[in-house]
Amino acid sequence: MPMSLLNRPWLTTTLRLVQLYLHPSRDEVYEHCVNLALDAPRRARILDKRPGSSRRDVFREMHTPMYRSAVYARVDAAIHKAAYDKVSVALERVLAKQQSAADETEWPWQAVCTLTVTTSFIVFAVWGLPTLVSVFLIAALLIFILFWTGTAVWFNLRYCLIAGLLTLPRAAARAELGYRAVLWGRTLHDDGVIPVMDARIRNLMGDDPDSLFVPQGTSTGLRAPRAPGFVVPTEAMAQLQRKLSHLDEGTIAVCGPRGVGKSTLLENAANQAHFGFVLQAPATYAPHDFLVSLSVRLCQEYMQHEDYPAPEFARLSPFHRLLQSARRRITALARWSSFALPAAALLILGTSSVVRALYDQYKKSATDSANSAVFAAQDWLREVWDGKAVVTAVLVIVAGIAWWISRHDPWVLRFLGRLWSSFGAMLGVLLALASLATAFFDPQIRQLMRHIHSDTFMLTGVLLAGWFYAWTGSKTPQVRRVRLDIGYRTIHASDVCRVLAAGLGTYLVYTLVRTPSTYALLADADNPFRLAGLVTGVLLARAAGWRPRPAKPQLITRCESHLYRLQTIQTTTNTLTNGTAQIMSLGGSHATSISTIPPNFPALVEDFRSLLAGIAETLARRGQRVLIGIDEVDRLGSDAQALAFLAEIKAILGVRHVYYLISVAEDVGAAFVRRGLPHRDVTDSSLDDIIHVDACTLEEAKTILDKRSEDHTAHTVLLAHSLSGGLLRDLLRYGLQIEEIQAKTRTHELAHIARELILEELSETLAGFRTLLGKQQWTYNTSGILSDLRMLCGHLKTSECECTDGPLRQALGEFAHQSAAALPVSADIADGARQLIDEATAYSFFSLTLLEILTAPGLDRRSHEAKAEGSYGELPRLAEARLELTISPHSARTLITRIRKAWSLNDSPSIDIAGSHRRLTPCPLHRSDTFGRRRTGQGPA
Incomplete structure (x- = not known):
């Protein structure tokens, strides 16, 4: 069997159930569950990554009496176990009885029973049931004679038959045992083997089992950060939903540091709204241009929401557009005709005899009735025209006036349409059912049905049921999602069902035509009438559900007009020429050109508010919510520019039934929070509420990375969360970077991956600080810090592995414990340089702490020991220290110092960092042992 099929989850599950059914003994079920748990990809990829944790080691441990008893103890009270034990005991009893009967006879009971059954089948197949009954009676008589005489033949034959008859309860008990073994195996695997095995694997892996990172290449969510389907509910999302549920409309600001997930929050809110979209506000947008873009997007989104296409502005000449439109219409007409014309021709050909017969039968009576109606109408019109029916004339005048008045409200046409919709479908269904019912009341058909054999009924029913289930299966969404990849081909289950339905239907028709009894039913003379009535009824039912295409709503027309006004320049030219055609010609020409002027900002605001109010009111009557998100306002530069932008677009806010979500910087959020202290600004009148999006916690980071990747463990999440500070964008970036480093170094230990990632980020950060510091003015006495930074950057570039990074860590420790306060106070060092030095050393201090x-x-x-020292020993404090670096390097250094104290780290710059900890895992490059000594003869990993 191809490996591509074996990798299918449904096929793996099926093979597992078959194996449990075929091998239902207790030991085989247990061993199968252990093998299945070991073969699970999540466990198989972490086995044998550390000494003593191979598959053989785990398999041997799980078969020891202690762990086997632990597995059974977890599922001892399961219902399936009691049923399995009961059936197992019953099967053992039947086997014991059969073996006891086999031991009493001297004959091979299997051969005797097989010969008896074979002889009986041959007699029944050749001579029939009466002969078989006669043979049984003769055999019973012979057995009675043998019993009466008490011969050994009777004794042996008796126990052979007893053993043979016990085969039936044995087979039934074996089948039930296989079924119970399947149920018991599921419970044993899920509730017993897996928990015990997972705990044992963690024990065999030694300390820090979560430090082992073994990716399997399923991190699609990390490779595509903005891919849909990976949104994890957070506290900010819950808070936003609460605010939206308590407001009918309003403007809510979403503030937080960059990369914290404000854009994701806005997009998720827009997706959950009935009508919503998010528009970016780049820094180059002027308020007028932004409002034009917002108006265009509003019109396009609403037209798409109402299933109307947005107008495409012509780029081709009118002649080319006419050719394209004609080509599309001709193609559609040709496709429609290729199905409609053959179908109509076949229907006309099949019903022609029926129509002619009906026409000949009712021609005279229909003509007489039509002539009588025409003569009556003529007499009635003549009486009204001659003034002989005064009351009728008055009623006709009133009817004419009423009809003219109803032009604005055509209630008569609506009433007729509702009447047709209500009773047209019922009429069609009744006609179709009546046409079919005539077949059941036809004496000739009822007489022919008595001659149909039961086998034909059974075969027809099976084929009809198979066709029905195959046809309905091809329409089921669950079946459409099932597919099978064989090589480079993909087979969809819906296509298989469709082909099966076509084959069964064709074979059903062939069977009905080729069978003489059913062919006589199909050849009944009234069948064309019945089919014609059935087709007519179905057409009437379908026609009753037809509705004319509704007129284009006024809001859609306004959106189209608004798009034309905003995106095109319309020019109208009128030319008038007059002249006198004589020998001496005298004429004149006059041309007038009119072009529209693009709307200015006040007019654009007014049009936008009016259009948005109409859209919101229309959707509010349907119970739908309108939400507009304005993202990237925090990219406008300073908080003053952001506030100025809010002041410009303030005029479009505050529309009834409309929610605005605006992502702003923390400065703007702070201005709104302290409104009125000491003065008011634009946020007081522009914003109704504000939501602060905080950095994600360690638990939320674990949930986010688990949603996007199945590979990350608790320790790798801790590494990514600490380096990112809980910012969503950086968290995803570091999560992917961890996988890249693992692929590059071929190591699975967190210690090696963390070292590579921390030093890589530190090298890039210090290189940036060195570039900024190079733009400052330095003297010979103050350039020592630059020398230390240059030396540290050199160590970062030349350090290859942990075996040789002693000088690197020493230099990092010395640089991290410095600060700008140690430099002499001199006019040659600007305050900006001192600030950069403090930031660089504080970040190095943070990186050093993460390394240690x-x-x-x-x-x-x-x-656990650090957590026992106090709150500063908790793991989320590392991410807090990273975020504190963005506030102040001084407060961050204080926090880092307290964290180091809780973790019992030496706070002296002269410590021997390289020898402070001994490695328990070998160096991935030189394979050094646990004491740091390099093994000879070992190449790169």
């Missing part, structure tokens, strides 16, 4: 915490062994044990 995450690259040393026993992370789980040390984290």
